[in-house]
Amino acid sequence: MPEGHTIRHLADVHAAHFGGKVLQASSPQGRFATEAWTISGREMTDVTARGKHLFFHFDGDVVHIHLGLYGWFTLVPGVAPKPKDTVRLRLQNDDTTSDLIGPTKCELLTETGRHKIIERLGVDPISYDPTTDEELRERKFHKILSSKKSIAELLMDQSIIAGIGNVYRAEILFRAGQNPFTPGRELMPEILDAMWDDARRLLKLGAEDGMIRAVEPEHLLNEEQRRYKYGQFSYVYKRNGQLCRICGGVIESISLGNRTVYWCPGCQE
Numbered sequence: 001m002p003e004g005h006t007i008r009h010l011a012d013v014h015a016a017h018f019g020g021k022v023l024q025a026s027s028p029q030g031r032f033a034t035e036a037w038t039i040s041g042r043e044m045t046d047v048t049a050r051g052k053h054l055f056f057h058f059d060g061d062v063v064h065i066h067l068g069l070y071g072w073f074t075l076v077p078g079v080a081p082k083p084k085d086t087v088r089l090r091l092q093n094d095d096t097t098s099d100l101i102g103p104t105k106c107e108l109l110t111e112t113g114r115h116k117i118i119e120r121l122g123v124d125p126i127s128y129d130p131t132t133d134e135e136l137r138e139r140k141f142h143k144i145l146s147s148k149k150s151i152a153e154l155l156m157d158q159s160i161i162a163g164i165g166n167v168y169r170a171e172i173l174f175r176a177g178q179n180p181f182t183p184g185r186e187l188m189p190e191i192l193d194a195m196w197d198d199a200r201r202l203l204k205l206g207a208e209d210g211m212i213r214a215v216e217p218e219h220l221l222n223e224e225q226r227r228y229k230y231g232q233f234s235y236v237y238k239r240n241g242q243l244c245r246i247c248g249g250v251i252e253s254i255s256l257g258n259r260t261v262y263w264c265p266g267c268q269e
């Protein structure tokens, strides 16, 4: 499931293959045909990301993509074969073809439109720069620390922190030993600071290759350690009914909002 680390990884990959180059764009599915025609034959001048939002820049025009739960890119070297008819957007040059399927959002915006989206989003753990984002971070943390809502809900609110999804939420709360249902206003500020530092480190690590690595290697089972390079492991996410890697208690889950929260009652009292 794409969270902030996936989007940053996809941004980096697209920038490496297409940045500064002239591309051909098309919409085999037809739903983005006019917009694709507008950017086709132009240079991709930049690629940026904020939270779960990806932006391809074409000198003033911006393609905004949100993958949602099911959207995905497939990149193949060279000129790809005939596209599937579900491809919303195909970008290609002589070296690489990128096909986008099933996004929640794929739209053409101006820079002003992009800024409107950025303004609605919270602070991004991956792109956070203390010289420019500190005031934003303080404002958002104040919101968390004065809220009646649970920290589990607050961490998923993209207008507060942009980029954390269900997997990182579960894992960051576990790693902090923090109960998911604690109201934001009862959270200790130093715990929030520690979770923020952990989120920044974990999401940046995940962005390197698009894989979530939240479990410290020494907490993996033997057979998992052999697969660590290739697999994703969790402390609590989707491990409900299994035994906790740390305390041996049973991992629990409950539906909150429309998403499932996973936690260890032993480690996260």
Ligand SMILES: [Zn+2]
Residues within 6 Å of the ligand: 244, 245, 246, 247, 248, 249, 264, 265, 266, 267, 268
């Ligand atoms: Zn435990």
